[in-house]
Amino acid sequence: xxxxxxxxxxxxxxxPRSFNDSNGDGIGDLPGIIEKLDYLKELGxxxxxxxxxxxxxxxxxxxxxxxxYDIMDEFGTMEDMDKLIEGxxxxxxxxxxxxxxxxxxxxxxxxxESKSSKDNPYRDFYIWRKGKNDGPPNNWGSAFxxxxxxxxxxxxxxxxxxxxxxxxxxxxxxxxxxxxxYKMMRWWLDKGIDGFRMDVINMISKVKGLPDGKVxxxxxxxxxxxxxxxxxxxxxxxxxxxREVLSKYDVMxxxxxxxxxxxxxxxxxxxxxxxxxxxxxxxxxxxxCGLSKWDKKDWKLTEFKRIFNRWYEGLKEKGWNSLYMNxxxxxxxxxxxxxxxxxRVESAKLLATLLHTFPGTPYIYQGEEIxxxxxxxxxxxxxxxxxxxxxxxxxxxxGRTEAEVMExxxxxxRDNARTPMQWDDSPHAGFTTGTPWVKVNPNYKDINVAKAxxxxxxxxxxxRRLIQLRKENPVIVYGDYRPILxxxxxxxxxxxxxxxxxxxxRLLVILNFSEExxxxxxxxxxxxxxxxxxxxNYPVGLQKDLSNxxxxxxxxxxxxxx
Ligand code: GLC
Ligand code: CA
Numbered sequence: 001x002x003x004x005x006x007x008x009x010x011x012x013x014x015x016p017r018s019f020n021d022s023n024g025d026g027i028g029d030l031p032g033i034i035e036k037l038d039y040l041k042e043l044g045x046x047x048x049x050x051x052x053x054x055x056x057x058x059x060x061x062x063x064x065x066x067x068x069y070d071i072m073d074e075f076g077t078m079e080d081m082d083k084l085i086e087g088x089x090x091x092x093x094x095x096x097x098x099x100x101x102x103x104x105x106x107x108x109x110x111x112x113e114s115k116s117s118k119d120n121p122y123r124d125f126y127i128w129r130k131g132k133n134d135g136p137p138n139n140w141g142s143a144f145x146x147x148x149x150x151x152x153x154x155x156x157x158x159x160x161x162x163x164x165x166x167x168x169x170x171x172x173x174x175x176x177x178x179x180x181x182y183k184m185m186r187w188w189l190d191k192g193i194d195g196f197r198m199d200v201i202n203m204i205s206k207v208k209g210l211p212d213g214k215v216x217x218x219x220x221x222x223x224x225x226x227x228x229x230x231x232x233x234x235x236x237x238x239x240x241x242x243r244e245v246l247s248k249y250d251v252m253x254x255x256x257x258x259x260x261x262x263x264x265x266x267x268x269x270x271x272x273x274x275x276x277x278x279x280x281x282x283x284x285x286x287x288x289c290g291l292s293k294w295d296k297k298d299w300k301l302t303e304f305k306r307i308f309n310r311w312y313e314g315l316k317e318k319g320w321n322s323l324y325m326n327x328x329x330x331x332x333x334x335x336x337x338x339x340x341x342x343x344r345v346e347s348a349k350l351l352a353t354l355l356h357t358f359p360g361t362p363y364i365y366q367g368e369e370i371x372x373x374x375x376x377x378x379x380x381x382x383x384x385x386x387x388x389x390x391x392x393x394x395x396x397x398x399g400r401t402e403a404e405v406m407e408x409x410x411x412x413x414r415d416n417a418r419t420p421m422q423w424d425d426s427p428h429a430g431f432t433t434g435t436p437w438v439k440v441n442p443n444y445k446d447i448n449v450a451k452a453x454x455x456x457x458x459x460x461x462x463x464r465r466l467i468q469l470r471k472e473n474p475v476i477v478y479g480d481y482r483p484i485l486x487x488x489x490x491x492x493x494x495x496x497x498x499x500x501x502x503x504x505x506r507l508l509v510i511l512n513f514s515e516e517x518x519x520x521x522x523x524x525x526x527x528x529x530x531x532x533x534x535x536x537n538y539p540v541g542l543q544k545d546l547s548n549x550x551x552x553x554x555x556x557x558x559x560x561x562x
Pocket of ligand 2: 021022023024025026027028029074
């Protein structure tokens with residue numbers, strides 16, 4: 001298998017607004033990130049992914065860009081950005097940026113031009129259509145509630161926005177749009193960044209005619225996703241982007257691709273496809289969702305494992321996997337897949353063990369390394385996320401009770417991941433000396449970086465050791481994977497094997513995803529003459545016998561089999 005830095009590295013995702021505020025205005029910023037680079041180096045991560053820092057009116061916290069060549073005022077200046085790139089590189093790390101090109105801000109000059117008249121040269125940079133029967137051109141809903149179309153008085157037409165109405169979709173059919181995007185990408189790569197995380201990149205090609213979507217029971221709008229996810233020309237565009245830009249640099253790319261199966265993913269990340277290196281799949285994120293993300297349902301470990309296994313099998317030898325369990329759009333992973341009460345520390349370490357020993361590149365979301373949890377603000381007033389606020393308004397209008405709606409928000413709101421990073425136990429968790437743009441999670445006195453660094457048994461030090469382990473054991477990166485005990489509802493267990501220069505190295509991973517003690521017995525046929533424990537989340541005794549193990553609640557064990 002071809003060796004690559006982006007297969008070996010561990011990625012750390014920064015949501016700049018909530019990471020570290022250097023000047024007391026309550027908003028995280030670039031100088032704040034620079035202050036924490038040594039912290040990230042200590043953790044041991046190799047690649048930093050920076051969520052958008054471009055100029056933006058912040059309707060969707062930077063995912064609405066008004067100038068791709070400038071930095072958001074609140075975050076600092078281009079000089080700060082240059083210093084950040086330099087600081088990251090000086091420490092031997094890499095920096096990738098978010099590339100948000102399915103849409104821009106409505107305040108981007110292209111859109112300002114585009115809406116100014118029907119014959120403006122920029123008109124065709126966006127997707128404009130005439131209305132139908134006194135309404136929008138089709139029945140699609142936006143991801144942030146309401147119609148995906150906004151009427152513009154001046155020219156009497158509608159424009160498409162799959163997200164907020166301040167995020168008009170670019171028209172990728174227009175070669176001038178694509179040229180502008182490639183030019184901008186080159187500009188950043190020439191500046192020295194090491195790649196891109198591509199925002200909803202599988203939405204850039206829409207089916208011609210923009211047909212109405214199916215209206216599901218209880219829904220107000222049609223589901224347009226079959227007509228904009230993995231659209232007819234998306235692979236042409238990405239291959240063109242690769243030819244024009246990416247192939248000329250040693251960079252890494254990861255596409256955010258909702259609704260992608262392993263079969264579809266192969267088209268994006270296949271080694272022979274010249275498109276992207278990795279994609280973020282959403283199957284795991286959907287495991288506990290009913291009709292929508294707000295609708296919580298139970299999940300089973302066998303299904304959880306099936307998703308991991310299917311993605312491994314689907315991309316095996318053909319492409320590369322990304323591994324993540326939370327990010328700035330998702331609730332925190334510990335309450336979701338672990339236990340945020342009695343076993344917060346154990347289950348955070350358990351999930352981390354999976355993330356760092358499964359085949360693929362691990363992505364850590366800020367705060368995950370100290371086991372940050374969800375937040376439950378009593379009042380909608382304390383929420384900031386546009387998706388949450390729009391959904392709240394819509395649900396209340398439709399007659400659902402406040403209590404019901406808030407319960408769903410406590411579980412699924414994106415603000416769960418966006419509360420400020422908890423650095424220490426001083427006011428506002430040391431995030432800011434001012435008033436934070438969104439409140440800090442009240443549990444910061446107990447859960448914070450300063451405390452975690454002092455405690456050798458903390459989640460933080462466990463992450464540090466896992467990252468180290470990955471560097472010392474190529475089998476974790478390049479080894480084969482074989483699931484064992486696939487039908488077990490409590491244990492997730494697997495073997496990793498690598499044959500290198502005539503030598504075989506083997507890892508056995510055993511994870512107890514339950515609150516109970518569980519017996520483990522190594523299946524027949526997996527021989528070994530000796531074993532060594534590499535890491536575990538409980539103090540590990542010597543008596544552990546693989547043919548008769550008892551795992552404690554949420555216990556994780558990684559052995560080297562000799
Ligand atoms: C992606 C981003 C999300 C954003 C949306 C629109 O899903 O991760 O934060 O709101 O795209 O840009
Ligand atoms: Ca600030």
